[in-house]
Amino acid sequence: MNRDAIFEKIQEVLDDALGVDEDEVTPDASLTADLGAESIDFLDIVFRLEKTFDFKISQGELFPENLTENPDWVADGNLTDAGLAMLKERMTHVDFTAIEAGDRNISKIGDLITVNSLVNFVEIKLAG
Amino acid sequence: MRWLWIDCIVEHEEGKRLVAIKNVSLAEDVLHDHVIDGKPIMPFSLLIEGVAQTAGILVGSTSKFKEKVILAKIAKASLDCDVTAGDTVRYDTTINRLDEAGASTSGTIDRRVASGEAWERIGRVELLFSHIDNNMSGTEFPEDNFVFSNNFKMILETAGLADLAE
Numbered sequence: 001m002n003r004d005a006i007f008e009k010i011q012e013v014l015d016d017a018l019g020v021d022e023d024e025v026t027p028d029a030s031l032t033a034d035l036g037a038e039s040i041d042f043l044d045i046v047f048r049l050e051k052t053f054d055f056k057i058s059q060g061e062l063f064p065e066n067l068t069e070n071p072d073w074v075a076d077g078n079l080t081d082a083g084l085a086m087l088k089e090r091m092t093h094v095d096f097t098a099i100e101a102g103d104r105n106i107s108k109i110g111d112l113i114t115v116n117s118l119v120n121f122v123e124i125k126l127a128g
Numbered sequence: 129m130r131w132l133w134i135d136c137i138v139e140h141e142e143g144k145r146l147v148a149i150k151n152v153s154l155a156e157d158v159l160h161d162h163v164i165d166g167k168p169i170m171p172f173s174l175l176i177e178g179v180a181q182t183a184g185i186l187v188g189s190t191s192k193f194k195e196k197v198i199l200a201k202i203a204k205a206s207l208d209c210d211v212t213a214g215d216t217v218r219y220d221t222t223i224n225r226l227d228e229a230g231a232s233t234s235g236t237i238d239r240r241v242a243s244g245e246a247w248e249r250i251g252r253v254e255l256l257f258s259h260i261d262n263n264m265s266g267t268e269f270p271e272d273n274f275v276f277s278n279n280f281k282m283i284l285e286t287a288g289l290a291d292l293a294e
Binding site: 016017040041043044046047050051059 | 200201203224225227228229230232256258
């Protein structure tokens, strides 16, 4: 399945999970900031991706979870160098450039999950 | 005390499907507060709650009610016609997907009117449940399982399913 086909299926998934129009689902759209996703929507999206693409997604594999439980990763609400390194290693589907260069507040991490990062994720899963 | 919106469980397939019924009665105050064109109507929100309680018991039963199962999202809900006093409704729920974080379920609402014998499909509800002790934010909740109270145990016992909780 090529990226265009994956993207079209993800448009349908987000249309069902978030009630957004397909034309709002652009590659750069952030799930939280642009498409209004809340935390429970991520579980919904995980279940729908599994059904659509017929693979299993482990907890924390697609979206970062429970970061604040580890003080090595988060200090004073900000992602540490170790936390960032861990995320970059585990989540190769996400582009961390914006948070690397600027605000490292963990509330900003959700904004990094874009439609494009979902396409990357599915592409990696299907290849692997 | 928790407000129950199902009367009894009528079918159960372990870990897969649970069916409950609700007899709608004029004895319920809520119908008197929801009169449309002179007809007392069961609010759609409470029909969804009935589906959620049915599906919630099904999801809870998979962990022997150790997990705190909370309705987190109404993914889809549609209803074709009203339900009124004297009607019986049937909630037929199945688990689509279950993992440590939660579950997605599908449910249907069927109605049997007081003068009839046939069931009629009138609604569909897709729900998402969260196992809140395993939430993404890491928030902690009390140890006591406040979701599945004694009322739910009574419903299980009535249906001969008390062993589901043991």
